[in-house]
Amino acid sequence: MLAPHQRAFARQGLWPDRTIADRAQDWAQSRPEDICLIDPQGAMPMGAVWAEAMALASALRARGLLRGDVVAFQLPNWREAAVLNMAAALSGLVLNPIVPIYRDAEMRIMLGDCRARAIFVPHVFRKVDYLAMARRVQADLPELTHIFTVRGAGGDDYAALIEAGAALPSARQAIDPQSISMVLYTSGTTGRPKGVLHSHATLGRIIEQSAAYWGLGRGDAMLMPSPVTHVSGYANGLAMPFVVGTQTVLMESWNADEALALINRHQVVGTVAATPFLVELAHAALAAGDVLPSLRFFACGGAAVAPEVIARARRAFAHCAPFRVFGSSEVPLVTFGWPDDPDLAATTDGRIVDYQVRIVDEGGRDLPDGQEGEILARGPAMMAGYADPAQTEEAIDAQGYFRTGDLGLRDARGGLTITGRKKDLIIRGGENISATEIEQVLLTHPAVADCAVVAMPHPRLGEGVCAYLVVQGAVQAQNLAEHVAQSGMAKQKIPERFEIVESLPRTASGKIRKDQLRADIAERIKTEAGG
Known part of the structure; x- marks a missing residue:
């Protein structure tokens, strides 16, 4: 059921009235040779993506996956992800993309929360055995009945599914653009991941708006x-x-x-x-x-x-x-x-x-x-x-x-x-300090390649200011403090502590995991105090 504000969007005609699969079918029929994907394996035209997606959708239906079922994938930037996305869109499956950096703990939470029926993973990628991890997770998730590999081998591999599906009846269905097409979990920078629900219409809207604003069109x-x-x-x-x-x-x-x-x-x-x-x-x-x-x-x-x-x-x-x-x-x-x-x-x-x-x-x-x-x-x-x-x-x-x-x-x-x-504010002695403001000043120092400013425990003021830095060459904390002071900012905003690290922990989208940094500095201070 749509919320009141969503009903207003629908009444105003702000949502696309066709799914991505509807549009892909048009491209495949009118311009099947137009290239849509390019990777180290070569170029892939519209017609080939559509044909593989149709075959994959049929194969998944033959395995008992029906409209509304959640199909997850934990894949690198491989062309097969685009085909899987299309197969889900044309048959009414709900897609659950999971970034490859996650491991067993996050996987159990996400797959269990969305009650995924199937997952596509590499067998081994960058020395990580994703198939073994998926099987470990599956043992705790009875609803996860299918594990499929991509660029692997065996009967449950993507290539075998395409081959089998090509000989099966079409799984194409008429899908309501306002129906849910994706559950995407937040990166968890502030706590337990949340399952974000998007429809064919909401995703279609952002794509249309981005292309229009940036002047993107056919062949770009x-x-x-x-x-x-x-x-x-x-x-x-x-x-x-x-x-x-x-x-x-x-x-x-x-x-x-x-x-x-x-x-x-x-x-x-x-x-x-x-x-x-x-x-x-x-x-x-x-x-x-x-x-x-x-x-x-x-x-x-x-x-x-x-x-x-x-x-x-x-x-x-x-x-x-x-x-x-x-x-x-x-x-x-x-x-x-x-x-x-x-x-x-x-x-x-x-x-x-x-x-x-x-x-x-x-x-x-x-x-x-x-x-x-x-x-x-x-x-x-x-x-x-x-x-x-x-x-x-x-x-x-x-x-x-x-x-x-x-x-x-x-x-x-x-x-x-x-x-x-809002939750990233450092409250030092009752005064709010913006971490972003300090970071922007530190990034102007010629030796600072990357930085993150977080709150750290302070025995008198409650919270102090700590800066984690990735630097080029040697640099002294005193020089960094003077650099911040020379910016004209209040003295309270000068970091009391600088931690030099090789890299900052980040989510898949590039956001710095400040929750990890806050936990790290708290543990360091506790250890130094003999706790």
């Missing part, structure tokens, strides 16, 4: 290094080709030099990826003296982005507009960047598009432009809700606005600037 190539098991990788990588006719160039793992070559070889026009990828691509381009003339845009987000990062990247490329965007699994892309304004692209997190946004204080009262508060967002691309109705009720207010938990401010031009995370 998009590089996809982001995991296709994350909402941005899924929408822009697996699904967009079948909505607007783009091509997706899949990267199994990120490498800046390889990305440089792929962009030139396939005349890539844009990408959506984590901020570190932008930094490394710009560095590789400058080192190679390659301005990447085909690249038009690079949308990045998921972590603090210093203005200089955007400005430096813009100087590295001939025609590319790098910009910040803001969104989440629950509200994909509330902002779409400022491709036409270098200053706003560097200093804000983008222009609000297709969403109504409120900035509210602790009491839920609306704040005027320019004042910081929690960001609430409502729009036709937002999730249908969580798998747990209680979580939905807590997260979405009576007017249908999603409480993002992010702090920010809006300006008169409709721009949004993220200033921190």
Whole structure:
């Protein structure tokens, strides 16, 4: 049943009235030779994807998987994920993408919560035996009746399913675009993962809006290094080709030099990826003296982005507009960047598009432009809700606005600037300190390659400020403290402690796992105190 705000979207005609499978069938019939996927195995045209998807859907139905059943996949950026997505869409199965970094504990929670009937995994990938892990998890999940491998061997492998399904009757069904097509679990940066529910209509909406805003059309190539098991990788990588006719160039793992070559070889026009990828691509381009003339845009987000990062990247490329965007699994892309304004692209997190946004204080009262508060967002691309109705009720207010938990401010031009995370605030002696503000200053230090600022236990003030840093070369804590002090910020915002690490823990979408860092610094302090 649709919520009141969702019924309004339907009445206003804001949702697509066709599924991704409906559109893919059109492409397969009218332009079967158009290339939609490119990976190390070669190029795959529309007609081939559709034929494999039809065969896979038939094979899955023969195994007893019916409309509404959940089928999970824990795959790298492989073309088979796009075929599986299409097979699910045309037969009414609900897809559950799971990022490959997760292990037994997370898998049990996610697969058990959504009551998945089947899962597709690699046999072994990067020395991890995913098949063995799936079997271990299956022992605790009686509803998980099928484990299929991809690029493996044996009767339950993807290739065998395609071969068997090609000889079976069609599993194609008429699917309501407003029905649930995906359950996608949040990265768990603040606690137990939540199952985000999206329909064919909500996902179709975000893809249409992204393509229109960024000027994408038939034949345009998009590089996809982001995991296709994350909402941005899924929408822009697996699904967009079948909505607007783009091509997706899949990267199994990120490498800046390889990305440089792929962009030139396939005349890539844009990408959506984590901020570190932008930094490394710009560095590789400058080192190679390659301005990447085909690249038009690079949308990045998921972590603090210093203005200089955007400005430096813009100087590295001939025609590319790098910009910040803001969104989440629950509200994909509330902002779409400022491709036409270098200053706003560097200093804000983008222009609000297709969403109504409120900035509210602790009491839920609306704040005027320019004042910081929690960001609430409502729009036709937002999730249908969580798998747990209680979580939905807590997260979405009576007017249908999603409480993002992010702090920010809006300006008169409709721009949004993220200033921190509501639960990420450091409350030092009763004063609120924004971790993001300190991070942006630290990132301007020439020796700092990456950083994260978190709260740490403080015996007198309750919480202190700790900075985790990835540095280039040798640097002293005193120099870093002086750098922050010279920015003009209040003394209370200077980190009392600096931890130098080789890398920061991140989710698949590029967000820093600050929960892990907070736990780490608390344990370090406890150990040092002899606890």
